[in-house]
Amino acid sequence: MQAWFEREWQRLGGGALVMLPFTILFMAATWLRRKLYAAGLLRAWRARVPVIIVGNITAGGSGKTPLVIAVVETLRERGWTPGVVARGYGRVPSTEHDPSGVVRVFPEVATPEHFGDEPVLIARRLHVPVFISPDRPAAVRALLEAVPETDVVVSDDGLQHYALARDVELAVVDGERRFGNGLLLPSGPLREPVSRLAGVDAAIVNGGNSDAVPAPRQFAMRLGKEVFVSFSGEERTPADFALAARGLTVAAVAGIGYPPRFFDHLGRLGVAARAFPFPDHYHFHASDLRMPGVELIVMTEKDAVKCTAFADERFWFLRVSAVLPPEFDAFLLERLAAARRATKAHGPEAA
Template identity: 40%
Template sequence: MALQRAWYRPRLTWWLVLLLPLQALFVLLSNLRRWSYKIGLKRAYRAPVPVIVVGNISVGGTGKTPVTQALIAWLKAQGWQPAIISRGYGGQGPFPLLLDSTIDPAINARHSGDEPWLLAQRCQVPVAVGSNREQSIKLLLQQHPQINLIVSDDGLQHYALARDLELAVIDAERGLGNGWRLPMGPLREPQHRLQQVDLVVQNGTGERSWGWQFSLQAGRWHQVASQQPMPLPPPPYVAVAGIGHPQRFFATLKQLRIEPAACYPFADHYAYQASDFASMPADHTVLMTEKDAAKCRSFAPENWYYLPVQAHFEQDFWLQLQQLLAPLAAQQQVAISTEANG
């Protein structure tokens, strides 16, 4: 946490300079890896259907999951039959793991990771989870041959997977931090990588404009245990957040004029246990994000609530995306016609 705070300070913290050798090693290895795919030393898997990658060039929360949700909803409305692949960070497996309507009820967010589980619940499309994206895609198409487009949740730096469109998400409030690569700064890739993607979208407003802006709109409060929408009880409250940028959730509560007695930030993808809440007052209502709730349902009492959010884009963004997808849709029609004609 202290390291991440240092990344986003206006000036470079002196002790980060001690990490310069590690940053140089990270840059060297990441460049060698990318060029090995670019010049053909390593093979990138090309899926038989179009692939859209939604990712970022920095670590930490940028709003990528709500963007993926909004993208899937729009694709379904346009007549596509999409599915999602995800790394499943923090999940216990076994991988590759398929989340769909036939999933064993015993499988939960601890097996798949919090983000894939949330996407499967919210998007109502098949989700395949695992570090090997090729295996995940083949599993999806084997079990659901009607799928005609894959959205990769994260994976902008996973060059083993060929992609047709790239969408990079930026947190406009924090930007790219101090601009240095890991571990001196938050960047996985240099800033000029943004010029190579098809679309850049920014979460909220900041000192500069990175691309298409979207806002996160809060939904209705839901009870964690039942997952049903319910009115929020009166205070007192405590708030927890185990996401990439916990302060964003706490700021949202403030915008909603909710003042928790205490706020507890946890690490991104934190694997909650009931004991993590033992020191919190039992008579205080616990407020959390939807991603947190996915890992707390098995032991949540009735006074725990989560707040769903949705990414909202202006119509011009969707028109731009439609133009980018038009050639892919045409290719799909040609492939279908060719297959039908033998």
């Protein structure tokens, strides 16, 4: 079903037309909700520290999580103490883990099934406090109460979660697929109209710049600094891994928003593999990856956190990082400095 929607979202075909009445309803609801917040009839909660939103206006993967990781690393290098909030999409809520609806992700014990794959990946990669909840203000309040030294919050996704006031909005745009057929859900991939980008602080274009992005600022992003990592912790450069994989039967597995990006990336690194796409946030089982005759299984880092319990010596994942121009760091830090000055001048709206 997901693959069918992906195909329909890239063209103005019969599927888009059939769903057009639902798209009109979604468009009206989206417009009304934003207007209510803009008019103050619905009130956004503001934290006592700056909040950075890393989101997008399209459904499916665009590169948000690598950007979140890059932003957090930049902030730490510059002396900030960041925390992260997320929804935890794809997880199975548990009264044992989150009786209040908000839960902290401890990297040593958190599992993707109950905490979501992206929050677990961020917590394990960065070792910063990560709190998840569909209610973003509640997640931020819990984070600031539990870790009071936090002086900036980064939200993984949440561009459309207007209940949480924000100081910086970063919208990630897929430089390859861009905005598909230009229609809102369910006829197209858009959560909000493309014109929404005119109101963000910057668009981060994964795969290069694009004149089709109407944002006030635009920065190119690419995925690089690649390292292949085995589940036992061994690391290899792309050249070494490609050489070791030559002549072997290799399977490439991806349960992300846009699997072809991962498969193409492997090809550019010289790794020839048979592609096995799965739905985004797919919860893998050992039976999915038995794959008799396959000598190497390569997957994304996001998928790897879901396969730890049954991985064998064939399993490797590709770790990548977002590569951004130096101008982006300067831009982000200037925005945060302005937010901090505004908070000192007027005081926070909430503790």
